[in-house]
Amino acid sequence: MTVLQAAISGALAGGLYALMAVGLSLTWGMLRVINLTHFGLILVGGYLTFELATNVGINPLLTLVVTVPVLFVAGAALQWAFDRFGLTEFNSLLVSFGLLIATIQVVSNVWSADFQRMSADVNPYATQSLRLGPLVFPAPTLLAFLAALAIVGGAHLWLQRTYPGRALRAFAQDRTIAAAFGIDHVRLGALLGGAAGASAAVAGMLVAVDRPLTPSTPFEWFGIVFAVVILGGIGNTVGTLAAGLLVGALSGVVATVWSPATSPLVIFSLIIVALLVRPRGLFVRRVT
């Protein structure tokens, strides 16, 4: 039973990783930008939620009214800048690494390097949980899971059904031809970058609700989030969600059966095996 509980809690927590990963995966797959600053946006989102909830006294969920537009603009501006300077995929990795470090340091200068946590009276979710028989679902991870479902599902439908979504997919497949058909990739790119920023705001809010914040937390996400991105298939929304749940469940089980410290080792060994066997992600159909 503990293993089942661990798997379910892990999978729910994996929703948060999927949420963090989906923005990264889409900008990588569609726009050929590896945006490490995405982690910085999540961090800023978390701290903004903390600040608004603590000092203004509003419900953490309501802080999204402020953080989503702010980070949408930040994400769009970032993507516009990547485009403006015509960065290659690899250089975008370097530039955004520099920006990430700068962001983390700014956050640390503003909010100090100590742990910050919303007090229980502004954050009612931290202590709540849902019971189903012997199984327990803590409210923060449940929220994360639901948000991941909604956002990844929404992104998937947006890409499949709407004009901007289709244009983006066309652009991802062949930039030159797409441009010849009149697709304005600068505006579409900024739109997708903004959407990724908005998803970072939601992810940041969920992080702030669930656990204490410290400026160096993005480093803890790196490995597992990129694992989710690569295993899910770069640019593949549904694959990212599935990979997030899978990796989450797996690390939950490993942490319970062995010890929490071995779970990164196991996860990374699996990633390396997956890269050897399925370099284009777990769920991609074989294209010849």
Added chain:
Amino acid sequence: MTLRRGLLGFAALFVALALLPRVREPLDIPVSYLVFLGLIWFWTAQATSWNILSGYSGYFSFGQGAFLAVGAYTTAVLAGRHGLDFFLTIPIGGVLSLLLALGIGALAFRLRSLRGEIFALLTLAVPFVLASLALVNTAIDGGQGIIVRLPSYPEFLGSFQDLVYLLFMTTGLAALAVAFAMQQSRFGWALFAIHDAEEVAEGLGVPTFRHKMIAIGLNGLFGGIAGCIFALQIGFVAVQSVFGLTVPLFVIVMSVLGGRRHWVGPLLGAAVIVTLQDRLSASGFEGWSLVVLGAVLAALVILAPEGLYARLRRRPLPVTAAFVVPFVAFALLGTWGDPLDWAMAGMLAAAVVAFVPSIRWERRSDRRPGPAAAEMSPVPASPVTPAPEAADAVVAALSANRDDDASPDAPIVETFDVTKQFGGVRALQGVSFTVRPGEIVGLVGPNGSGKTTLVGLMSGTLAPTSGDIRVGGVSIVGLPPHRIAHLGVARTYQIPRPFASMTVRDNVAMSLMFGRSGLSLQAARAAAAEHLELVGLTRRADALPSEINLHERQLLEMARAVAQRPRVLFLDEALAGLNPVEIDNAVTVVRRIHESGIAIVVVEHLLRVVNQLATRLVVLEQGRTLAEGDPRVVMREPAVVRAYLGSAADA
């Protein structure tokens, strides 16, 4: 010769720098400067070791922290906990870090689909895994941190700070000497070629896997050794102080700032960044130094990715003056700051002079017609045909060089009933094909008939689904492409793929170094001249590939292939996109290559060219051999006519 002289220079520099602690007191140099210099040497060692892998070969690693940490923890655990002599822990830490590096390399470089981005992300994860291991494992750390005590050492080495300085300086200088020696020899050039076009490098005989492994090994070795000394310097090793992303940030910023293609780059970068860091914290901006560094990295990658050293070379006097003038002015005034402040002011001025004007210059050059426009010109500005007698001499020299170990009539390349399947598509269905010495075989057929697949199989870039391929009687199935190149196979690419950062001459020299001649860098550069003469590119020897037109690039492809000293050369649509004048010139060059004793397989759509050149014709259709024989006879066969012109023409 330059290599030996350079290494002697390093030895002399070592002696001079080692004397600094001796003359420190008589010259009244404060100890803080020694610490400062030691720090520069520490980062020089880290950044140079990183640059050997990531700068030279282009595989960016974010895992430098792992090497530093392995070294630091080796010293901390062995010397701090178990009382082993500190000096013994240095080689142990270096070797452990080396082994870690080789482990990472053995895994990552075997991934067939490894791209630079994936390698970067893999290495990003390594320090986190190790950090979590160290945190829980009480035999390593357990979350407490470890104190490293002062070791006993011979008294003549001076104070503790003198010792640390000497150790850092020795490591940094050794790393620099290795990076220098690599740049002056075949080894570094193999890495440069991997950086520019890895698959091409492998195809012309560079054992790429081995070179990448040595590069990552050196990265780990020096990173680990410097880490051991770092543990001694900080005195207390904890997970937070040795893992983390500031280490990769620092080495990447330093190398990108200084320049990644030259061994001096990381040294320059380390000097600037350490000074900047030091001055920022001295002025109370400690919390902002990472913000500045992050911003500097982002700005550099966008504005000046080639780094300070390249700019310095282009305008050495103004930059030096911009450094010296403020430094001397402040020193003479003596009203503000200490020498490090003056140096900082000088560096900032020098950086402005080095970078700013060239930004403006690049903007202007955007508007000028680039090489793309040059390709459009219908006729090359000046025909590149060499003087015939000079070329004949070259042909004679080349054919005299030929060692024909095999008997003259034994086939060079044979394929036996080869098939190749891509998913559900059967590109080749049982082709048997032979090339004998002295032949020019024309390989023709409609689009999709399997010509390029066959060339890919015979040069080892593709593996057959079934059947056997032999070169000089040796089966090449499963051999890495560089081994096949060494058996005497060379090819050109349909779209020329030169090494973009090397001059035309050095492109050819790569083949002479790593092909069947195996010359040294100096010898290869000298010998490249005659191959350039053969194709008529002598005038363009010092141009970069981006500066020559399509025809010249195709000739460069041929020169590079011939310089491998192959027994057979595959020309894969080497004349595509040329105008009639250029085609005639290229045909002359192909003839000349053939006269030098190389069998040639011409894959071509232009039947006029094939008919002129080929001694034998092989026609492929839908992955099968349709006809074979004398060109004039074969081209009249009804089946061939049908394949080319459709069935209506047959009726």
